Amino acid sequence: MVSGLRLFLMTATGIWFGFLLLGQAAFAVELGDKEKGRKLFKLCKNCHQIGQGAKNRIGPHLNLLFGRKAASIDGFRYSKGIKRAAAGGLEWHADTLSAYLENPKNLVSGTRMNFAGMKDLDQRMDLIAYLRLFSDNPADIPEADPTISDAGHDLDPAILALKGDPDYGDYLSGECTACHQTSGQDDGVPSIVAWPEDDFVRAMHAYKKQVRQHPVMQMIAGRLSDDEIASLAAFFANIKE
Amino acid sequence: MGLDRRVFMGGAAVAASSLAMPYGFAKGNGTPKVVVIGGGAGGATAARYLAKDSKGALDVTLIEPSRSYYTCFFSNLYLGGFKNLDDLVHSYGTLASGYGINVVHDWAIGVDRDKKYVTLAGGAQVPYDKLILSPGIDFVEGGVAGWDILAQNKMPHAYKAGSQTELLKAQVMAMPAGGVFAMVAPPNPFRCPPGPYERISMVAHLLKTHNPTAKILVADPKPKFSKMALFQEGWGTHYDGMIDWIGPDFGGDNVVVNPDEMTLSIDGEVTKVDVCNVIPAMKAGRIAEVAGVSDGRWAPVNAKDMSSKADKNIHVLGDAALQGDMPKSGFAANSQAKVCANAIRGELTGSKVFPAKFSNTCWSLIDDDDGVKVGASYKATDEKIAKVSGFISKIGEDAATRANNYKESEGWYAGITKDMFG
Numbered sequence: 001m002v003s004g005l006r007l008f009l010m011t012a013t014g015i016w017f018g019f020l021l022l023g024q025a026a027f028a029v030e031l032g033d034k035e036k037g038r039k040l041f042k043l044c045k046n047c048h049q050i051g052q053g054a055k056n057r058i059g060p061h062l063n064l065l066f067g068r069k070a071a072s073i074d075g076f077r078y079s080k081g082i083k084r085a086a087a088g089g090l091e092w093h094a095d096t097l098s099a100y101l102e103n104p105k106n107l108v109s110g111t112r113m114n115f116a117g118m119k120d121l122d123q124r125m126d127l128i129a130y131l132r133l134f135s136d137n138p139a140d141i142p143e144a145d146p147t148i149s150d151a152g153h154d155l156d157p158a159i160l161a162l163k164g165d166p167d168y169g170d171y172l173s174g175e176c177t178a179c180h181q182t183s184g185q186d187d188g189v190p191s192i193v194a195w196p197e198d199d200f201v202r203a204m205h206a207y208k209k210q211v212r213q214h215p216v217m218q219m220i221a222g223r224l225s226d227d228e229i230a231s232l233a234a235f236f237a238n239i240k241e
Numbered sequence: 242m243g244l245d246r247r248v249f250m251g252g253a254a255v256a257a258s259s260l261a262m263p264y265g266f267a268k269g270n271g272t273p274k275v276v277v278i279g280g281g282a283g284g285a286t287a288a289r290y291l292a293k294d295s296k297g298a299l300d301v302t303l304i305e306p307s308r309s310y311y312t313c314f315f316s317n318l319y320l321g322g323f324k325n326l327d328d329l330v331h332s333y334g335t336l337a338s339g340y341g342i343n344v345v346h347d348w349a350i351g352v353d354r355d356k357k358y359v360t361l362a363g364g365a366q367v368p369y370d371k372l373i374l375s376p377g378i379d380f381v382e383g384g385v386a387g388w389d390i391l392a393q394n395k396m397p398h399a400y401k402a403g404s405q406t407e408l409l410k411a412q413v414m415a416m417p418a419g420g421v422f423a424m425v426a427p428p429n430p431f432r433c434p435p436g437p438y439e440r441i442s443m444v445a446h447l448l449k450t451h452n453p454t455a456k457i458l459v460a461d462p463k464p465k466f467s468k469m470a471l472f473q474e475g476w477g478t479h480y481d482g483m484i485d486w487i488g489p490d491f492g493g494d495n496v497v498v499n500p501d502e503m504t505l506s507i508d509g510e511v512t513k514v515d516v517c518n519v520i521p522a523m524k525a526g527r528i529a530e531v532a533g534v535s536d537g538r539w540a541p542v543n544a545k546d547m548s549s550k551a552d553k554n555i556h557v558l559g560d561a562a563l564q565g566d567m568p569k570s571g572f573a574a575n576s577q578a579k580v581c582a583n584a585i586r587g588e589l590t591g592s593k594v595f596p597a598k599f600s601n602t603c604w605s606l607i608d609d610d611d612g613v614k615v616g617a618s619y620k621a622t623d624e625k626i627a628k629v630s631g632f633i634s635k636i637g638e639d640a641a642t643r644a645n646n647y648k649e650s651e652g653w654y655a656g657i658t659k660d661m662f663g
C-alpha cells in the first residue's frame with residue numbers, strides 16, 4: 001500500500017491513479033479493477049443500491065455519485081453530520097470517497113454510515129472504479145472529475161494513542177469556545193463536547209490535512225500539534241456542564 | 242460548571258462599601274486582586290476566565306457603568322431587520338452570581354499607578370495588584386469637520402451600540418421615499434473593519450423593502466476596505482444601482498458635514514441628505530490616556546500577555562490596544578482576554594502559563610442568506626501580535642456556502658456571548 005498525494009493520470013491502457021509526492025518523483029498505479037470492485041460492493045449492498053432503477057434504501061442510491069455534492073439527493077433523510085459537511089463544501093470525488101471509505105469518521109463526524117472502513121488502498125480503488133461506472137462519462141475521470149489529493153488519511157495509531165493533558169486542553173479550548181458552546185448547545189456551530197476522543201482526534205487531523213473543508217477549522221487545526229489535539233480531545237470528552 | 246458558586250450581593254452600594262478598605266490590603270495578606278475596567282468583549286471575557294479558572298484564588302472586580310451591554314456585533318443585523326434589539330443585550334448577572342465577580346456599575350475616572358488603585362466617579366478607590374483596561378473606543382475630536390459628539394442625535398455614529406443604533410434605524414425608517422442615506426466612513430485603524438460596509442448592506446436591505454427608490458452615498462477616506470471585493474460583488478448582485486461609494490480619488494477624504502442643515506459636502510459638492518451616519522476616526526477609550534498608557538491614540542502592549550508597554554501591572558485588551566496585526570473586533574478582544582487571563586493568573590497564583598495564541602473570524606451579512614467571512618490566526622512575537630495564516634470567502638461562491646456562513650455566524654454569536662457573559 002502506498003500513500004502520498006495522488007494525481008489522476010490517464011494512459012492508453014486504462015485509468016491510472018498517479019502519485020504526486022510533493023517535491024519528489026511522481027509515479028503511478030492503476031486505479032482499481034472494476035470487476036474486483038463489483039465484488040467488493042457486496043459490503044455496501046445492505047444499505048446502498050446502484051445501477052438502473054436504484055432507489056434510496058437505508059443509504060442513498062449511488063448513481064451519478066461523482067462530482068455530486070454530499071447529502072444532495074432530494075427526499076433522502078441525511079444525518080445532521082453529513083449535511084453539515086455538505087454545507088462546508090464536501091463533494092464526492094475519488095479522493096473524498098477514498099477518505100470516507102477508509103473510515104467514514106475521517107470526513108463526517110456523526111455520519112449514520114455504519115461502516116467499519118476499508119483499510120486497503122487497492123480495495124478502495126477497486127471499489128471506486130466500480131462506483132465510477134455509474135456516473136456520467138466514466139472514461140473521462142481525470143478531465144471530468146479532477147482531484148488533487150488523496151493523502152493517507154487514516155491516522156497513525158500512535159497519534160490516536162497519545163494521552164492528552166486535559167489542563168492544557170482547558171487552556172487551548174479558549175480558542176474553541178469563541179464559537180462552540182461548552183454546554184453542548186448547537187445554535188449553528190456544532191457541539192464538540194462529550195465526543196469519543198478518537199472521533200475528535202480524527203476530525204481535527206482531517207481538518208489539519210485539509211481533507212475536511214471548513215476554512216476556520218482548517219486554520220485552527222493547522223496550528224495544533226498532535227499533543228495539543230489530544231489534549232483538546234481529552235478536555236472536551238470529559239466536560240460536564 | 243465545576244466552579245465555586247459563591248453568592249455575592251449585587252449592587253454598587255454594597256460593592257463600594259466593601260472597597261473602603263485601604264488599598265494596601267491586597268498585597269501579601271489577602272487574595273490577589275484583579276480589577277477590570279470595561280465590561281465589553283475583552284473585559285467581560287477576562288473577568289470570567291480569571292474567576293472561572295482561579296476558583297477563588299483571585300479576587301476579581303469588574304467596573305462597568307452600564308447595567309446592560311449591547312453588542313456592536315450583530316447590531317448591523319438589527320438595522321437590517323434580521324435581529325431584534327433584545328437579541329443584542331446581555332446582563333452582568335451571571336458574572337456576579339455564577340462566577341463570584343464583584344460587578345461595580347460605575348465609571349473609572351482615575352488610575353494611581355504608584356499606589357495601584359482605581360478611582361471611581363462615585364468616589365470609591367479600588368485597589369489592584371493587576372489592572373486590565375478594556376474600555377473600547379472613543380472618537381477623535383475634529384475627526385470629521387462639522388461633527389462633534391453633541392451632533393450625535395442628528396447625525397448618529399451608532400458605533401457604540403444601544404440607543405444610537407435604535408436612533409439610526411428609526412431615522413432610516415423615517416426617510417422620505419427616494420431619500421438619501423449617507424455614511425461618512427472612518428479612516429484606519431478603527432473598530433470592526435468590515436463594520437461600515439456590512440452596515441451599508443443592511444441599510445440597503447432594509448431600504449430595498451421599505452423604500453426601494455432611496456439612495457445610499459458613502460464617503461470614504463480609504464482607497465480600500467475589508468472584504469471590498471466581496472461587498473462590491475454583493476452590492477452589485479443585491480442592490481444594483483442603489484449604492485454610490487466615493488473613495489479618496491473622488492474626494493471621499495475631503496468631507497464636511499452640517500448637522501443643522503443636514504448636508505454633506507464631498508470635495509466641495511454639497512448634497513442634502515435625509516440620514517447621515519458619521520463614523521469618526523477613533524482612539525482608545527479615554528481611561529487609557531488617563532492611566533497614562535496611551536501613545537496619544539492607542540495603548541501599546543506586549544503581545545505575549547497584553548501587558549502595557551508603559552506599566553507591567555496594567556494590561557490592555559481589545560480595541561484600545563496597539564498590538565500588531567489583529568483587527569479591532571469582539572472576537573479578537575475575546576481571544577486576547579484569554580491569553581491575558583492565563584498570564585495574570587500565572588503571575589499571581591503560580592498556575593501554569595501556556596504560550597499565547599490568538600485567532601479571529603469576522604462574519605458579515607450582505608443580504609438574506611448571503612454571509613461572508615474572513616479570519617486569521619496569530620502568534621505573539623517580541624514586537625507584536627503577528628499573523629500566521631488566514632482565509633477569506635471567495636467571489637462567486639455557491640448559495641449554500643453563503644447561507645451556511647450566516648447560520649454559522651449565528652452559532653458564533655450564541656457561543657461567544659456565552660464565553661463573555663457566562
Ligand SMILES: Cc1cc2nc3c(=O)[nH]c(=O)nc-3n(C[C@H](O)[C@H](O)[C@H](O)COP(=O)(O)OP(=O)(O)OC[C@H]3O[C@@H](n4cnc5c(N)ncnc54)[C@H](O)[C@@H]3O)c2cc1C
Nearest residue numbers: 279281282283313314349376377433559560569570571572
Ligand atoms: C457596527 C459594528 C459591528 C461589529 N461587528 C462585529 C462582528 O461581527 N464581530 C466582531 O468580532 N466584532 C464586531 N464589532 C467590533 C466589536 O464590537 C468590538 O471590537 C469589541 O466590542 C471590542 O471590545 P472591547 O472590550 O475592546 O470594547 P467594548 O466591547 O466596547 O467594551 C468597552 C466597555 O468599557 C466600558 N468603559 C469605557 N470606559 C470606561 C470607564 N472609564 N470606566 C468603566 N467602564 C468603561 C464601556 O461602557 C464598554 O462597555 C463590531 C462593531 C461595530 C461598531
